[in-house]
Amino acid sequence: MWFRKLGLVTIVSIYLLVLAGGIVRSTGSGMGCPDWPKCFGMWVPPTEVSQLPPNYQEIYAEKLHGEVEFNSVKTWIEYVNRLVGAFTGIVVFGVFVASFSYRKRDKKLIFLSFLSVILIGANAALGKFVVDSFLKPGVVTAHMLLAILVVFVLLYSIARAWSEVIETEKVTNKPTLNKILLLLLILSTAQVLIGTQVREAIDKIIANPIFGYDRSTWIEQLGLSFYIHRSFSLVLLGLHVYLIIQLKKNIQAEGILYKFFKALVLLVIVEIVSGAVMAYFSVPAYIQPVHLTLAIVALGLQFVILLLLNSEKVFQKETA
Incomplete structure (x- = not known):
């Protein structure tokens, strides 16, 4: 305990x-x-x-x-x-x-x-x-x-x-759900790392004595990594929505797994909104750490869902 x-x-x-x-x-x-x-x-x-x-x-x-x-x-x-x-x-x-x-x-x-x-x-x-x-x-x-x-x-x-x-609800068609979840986990990790690259680009802009302290100019000076990061978020949202639709079709009862799935989709939406606030409101300092933390929490939730979905295989005990 x-x-x-x-x-x-x-x-x-x-x-x-x-x-x-x-x-x-x-x-x-x-x-x-x-x-x-x-x-x-x-x-x-x-x-x-x-x-x-x-x-x-x-x-x-x-x-x-x-x-x-x-x-x-x-x-x-x-x-x-x-x-x-x-x-x-x-x-x-x-x-x-x-x-x-x-x-x-x-x-x-x-x-x-x-x-x-x-x-x-x-x-x-x-x-x-x-x-x-x-x-x-x-x-x-x-x-x-x-x-x-x-x-x-x-x-x-x-x-x-x-x-x-804890017990998880019974889910059918697990192979399809596993593939989508694993893809999401890989793509979401890549998205976080791309976001880190965007932040590094901002650091370079800040170091510029001419534009560094004018936040309103930061976004327009960012390169390709920012546009990839921004557009890719919509792809990830679409995949999350598709995932929960597939789960709804293959779940027998709404238990802890379904609650985690709904929380994950909501989390991704809030994360995208926080990203939009940064893009359109001159990168407020108070939003940046929230945006990052939401991304890491979402990654963790994806990982836990993947584990629970395969709990019978993943959590086999070997005491000998």
């Missing part, structure tokens, strides 16, 4: 970490703390410039790449992001410890939980490299891809544990 409950806390904390990371990115706070794991050489960062050494600009000029003026808001946004990351790491390790209660019933959960610890540690190390490389585009994308992998591993572990106490 503790494993299942702690697992849910872990998933929530992972999504909060994605949201916090999105806020850091949208507010340009990635270099709010120029060093890692400390912030301006302190475990608790300063709130005003008087708490820093008089020559702090010289000390951190190279790491800040010219952004040498202390900004307490950006510093604390980045610091809170790190705190959420640290809490997530602790909870993930707690899940690993709790997994030993399954050593007689399902040894695979111990392995999966340990893998989660390794992956979350690797992503933390990659996060440090993101800071050291001054938000290098390729590194940021890798950081996001690894975060998605962490979500999938944790969701598989938790769904495997919860499969003991």
Whole structure:
């Protein structure tokens, strides 16, 4: 029981970490703390410039790449992001410890939980490299891809544990539904990565001293990746609607699977709306992290539905 409950806390904390990371990115706070794991050489960062050494600009000029003026808001946004990351790491390790209660019933959960610890540690190390490389585009994308992998591993572990106490409704024509779901999962992951490329293009625009701070010009300066990302969202919406129509035809009773399917379609619609708000209202900073988090939540929900749809095969227990 503790494993299942702690697992849910872990998933929530992972999504909060994605949201916090999105806020850091949208507010340009990635270099709010120029060093890692400390912030301006302190475990608790300063709130005003008087708490820093008089020559702090010289000390951190190279790491800040010219952004040498202390900004307490950006510093604390980045610091809170790190705190959420640290809490997530602790909870993930707690899940690993709790997994030993399954050593007689399902040894695979111990392995999966340990893998989660390794992956979350690797992503933390990659996060440090993101800071050291001054938000290098390729590194940021890798950081996001690894975060998605962490979500999938944790969701598989938790769904495997919860499969003991929940029942899914009977569904016919599973091969067709599986194919559509798998296609959606692949295309949605690609869509998230394309979105990351769009964000990297925005970072380049921001770096331009002429246009960087005029949000109204950002969209018109974006290249092909933005138009692919925007148009592709409608394709994904169509596939999700088609999927739920197929499920409706092949379901015998409306249970947890059908509820998850409806939630997924609603989530995709809200995500598209948030994307439209960014495109037509000069990329508001408060919408960017919401848009990203919704995308990762939708990916996780697709993955869980795929697991539950095939629960009889996926969650077979091998205790020997």
